[in-house]
């Protein structure tokens with residue numbers, strides 16, 4: 001299945017909401033306030049978020065006036081353009097030009113960090129890269145084990161320590177191994193929960209300092225993983241990571257399990273960060289590089 005088909009099927013539940021839009025465009029009249037109210041409601045139902053939905057509706061009114069929309073199909077095309085523009089934030093592609101380069105994966109428990117690492121390792125291996133996984137989640141015994149399974153599936157190496165050991169020490173070892181072995185990309189798993197939030201943030205900052213000290217010239221992507229099924233709540237949680245971790249992009253997982261796919265618009269608008277990948281299932285191939293044109297096109301395709 002190609003990326004477009006995957007995003008199309010991953011958006012099945014979200015598209016159900018959006019299909020009601022088609023009915024709106026059928027009875028479209030440019031100065032009908034009900035149209036804009038219904039549009040806003042549908043956006044909110046799809047978890048675009050109140051503020052972002054309001055901005056989109058305002059943008060739609062402006063565009064309607066500027067372009068003199070008269071017909072439903074004109075307004076529909078205008079909305080697609082507006083939504084696609086809305087997703088133009090930062091650089092969607094990973095920048096991993098140095099050898100080694102580093103991907104640091106952060107986010108709360110259960111969002112899909114470890115799974116995403118496995119999928120990403122697999123894609124990078126397919127591109128011919130040598131990949132090393134670093135088991136920085138030492139908080140739970142099962143975490144390194146789970147990462148080990150993914151390393152095997154993806155054909156990547158792994159560096160791990162005992163449960164309860166210092167994550168910063170694992171990261172240090174991982175980076176040293178990468179330098180010694182000619183690794184292309186090191187992917188670091190981290191804990192999503194510690195005894196308290198401040199501990200977690202301190203630990204992430206410490207890991208970050210070790211990367212900067214050991215590999216000062218390296219390209220580092222810090223990806224925050226967000227679970228699409230948690231919608232606006234997930235977004236609030238995510239904001240806690242923003243200051244500490246120096247996030248370069250978002251991975252939005254579990255899009256396949258939710259009608260809340262509109263959250264990508266809230267991410268762009270509120271976090272001002274690019275979505276770099278979306279997860280559409282639990283399998284190794286279920287991670288798609290984010291493409292805003294494909295995303296919006298898939299959303300409106302019936």
Ligand SMILES: Nc1nc2c(ncn2[C@@H]2O[C@H](COP(=O)(O)OP(=O)(O)O)[C@@H](O)[C@H]2O)c(=O)[nH]1
Pocket residue numbers: 107108109110111112113114115116192225253254255256257278279280281282286
């Ligand atoms: N349906 C679906 N499930 C996912 C996706 N990504 C992760 N999961 C599942 O979410 C659960 C938690 O994932 P895990 O990687 O352990 O999360 P972590 O705690 O952040 O490392 C697992 O059961 C995964 O299989 C996705 O894109 N779609």
Ligand SMILES: [Mg+2]
Pocket residue numbers: 113114115137143189
């Ligand atoms: Mg994990």
